[in-house]
Amino acid sequence: MIPRALSIAGSASQGSAGIQADLKTFEELDVYGISAVTALVANNEVTEKGVFTQSTEAVEAQVRSSMEHVGADALKTGMLFTDSIIKVTAELLNQYSNIPYVLDPVMIGKMGTQLLKDEAIESMKNELIPLATIITPNLQETGKLLDEKAPETLEEMENAVKKLYELGADNVLIKGGALKDYPAVDLLFDGEMMTEYRSERIDTIHTSGAGCTYSAAITAGLAKGMDLENAVGEAKRFVTAAIRHALSFDRGIGSTNHAAARLFGEK
Numbered sequence: 001m002i003p004r005a006l007s008i009a010g011s012a013s014q015g016s017a018g019i020q021a022d023l024k025t026f027e028e029l030d031v032y033g034i035s036a037v038t039a040l041v042a043n044n045e046v047t048e049k050g051v052f053t054q055s056t057e058a059v060e061a062q063v064r065s066s067m068e069h070v071g072a073d074a075l076k077t078g079m080l081f082t083d084s085i086i087k088v089t090a091e092l093l094n095q096y097s098n099i100p101y102v103l104d105p106v107m108i109g110k111m112g113t114q115l116l117k118d119e120a121i122e123s124m125k126n127e128l129i130p131l132a133t134i135i136t137p138n139l140q141e142t143g144k145l146l147d148e149k150a151p152e153t154l155e156e157m158e159n160a161v162k163k164l165y166e167l168g169a170d171n172v173l174i175k176g177g178a179l180k181d182y183p184a185v186d187l188l189f190d191g192e193m194m195t196e197y198r199s200e201r202i203d204t205i206h207t208s209g210a211g212c213t214y215s216a217a218i219t220a221g222l223a224k225g226m227d228l229e230n231a232v233g234e235a236k237r238f239v240t241a242a243i244r245h246a247l248s249f250d251r252g253i254g255s256t257n258h259a260a261a262r263l264f265g266e267k
Ligand SMILES: Nc1ncnc2c1ncn2[C@@H]1O[C@H](COP(=O)(O)OP(=O)(O)OP(=O)(O)O)[C@@H](O)[C@H]1O
Pocket: 108, 109, 110, 137, 138, 139, 140, 175, 176, 177, 178, 184, 185, 186, 199, 200, 201, 202, 203, 204, 207, 209, 210, 211, 212, 214, 236, 239, 240, 243
């Protein structure tokens, strides 16, 4: 049977991030994707409005129907937006506790759109994070989850990853994409061991969707039965290729190129 993965996330109509990034990434990595859409985001850098939330009933129905009909070998959550969607997602994921679960704590998009309401952070911490096999915050999300300033150095990232581990996920991966004057370095902590994933920093602004693509590639690796360290290593190569060959559409921030690893032989 083909490996399968479920993404519960928002729709990013410009195609770079969210459900679109997840499904493209699953497909590139030979994983059959199923999805539950939590909100429709119709923004770009100019129009920042345009978030249309789905009801909790719609989210639940999508998860139940796709899981009953197809099933999944790994699960991922991205943009969840409201406290009530987080709560219904936690209830559902509690029923699939034997399946690896990647939680990308999406809060603010690269184009500045708020993708998680402030009042929903507490339930993300209390109800969802303890269910996760791995959480993948960027620096800003790390600061928000810890209620302190975002890490600005590698040393601060090392301290923060240990503190985040106390929130109850099995593993924490902090992404240092926004770390100034460093290569693109990410830190994985499993409660005992710290593993560093490093790539050269690519000089581009067209990184919309990088975080979603990275966590979707980790999910795909877990769906294929890889151990977590390898899944993160493969995903790091995949997202680096996607950033190296990023797409500009001649208007503001362009997109991560989800097909780059295949198109440019960098798998
Ligand atoms: N300019 C870059 N060159 C190479 N790798 C990068 C670059 N920017 C980000 N990365 C890598 O891409 C992955 C996604 O990280 P990033 O920090 O961009 O997450 P994000 O969730 O997209 O953050 P943001 O809030 O900026 O959207 C990480 O592996 C990170 O190290």
